[in-house]
Amino acid sequence: MNSVEQDLEKMKQAIEKAKDVRYRAEAKLEELENQKQRLLVELEELGVKPEELEQEIQRLEDSIARSMDEAWSLIPKELVSREQ
Numbered sequence: 001m002n003s004v005e006q007d008l009e010k011m012k013q014a015i016e017k018a019k020d021v022r023y024r025a026e027a028k029l030e031e032l033e034n035q036k037q038r039l040l041v042e043l044e045e046l047g048v049k050p051e052e053l054e055q056e057i058q059r060l061e062d063s064i065a066r067s068m069d070e071a072w073s074l075i076p077k078e079l080v081s082r083e084q
Contacts (some may be wrong), residue, residue: 040050048056
C-alpha cells in the first residue's frame with residue numbers, strides 16, 4: 001500500500017471513530033435531557049420551582065439542624081458519651 005492509500009485509510013478510520021464518538025455523545029445528551037425532565041417533574045410534584053431549589057435545600061438543612069439540636073437537648077447529659 002502506498003502512502004496516499006495509507007493516509008486515506010487512516011482518514012477513514014478517524015472519520016469512523018469520530019462518528020462513533022458523536023453517536024455516543026448524542027445518546028448521552030438524550031439520556032441527560034431525559035434525566036433533567038424527570039427531575040423537573042419530581043420537583044414540580046414536590047412543589048419546588050427549579051429557581052428556588054437552593055433556598056429549599058437551605059431551608060431543609062436548617063430544619064434538620066434544628067431538629068437534631070432539639071433531639072440532643074431531650075437526651076439527659078449523663079447518657080451522652082463524652083467520646084465523640
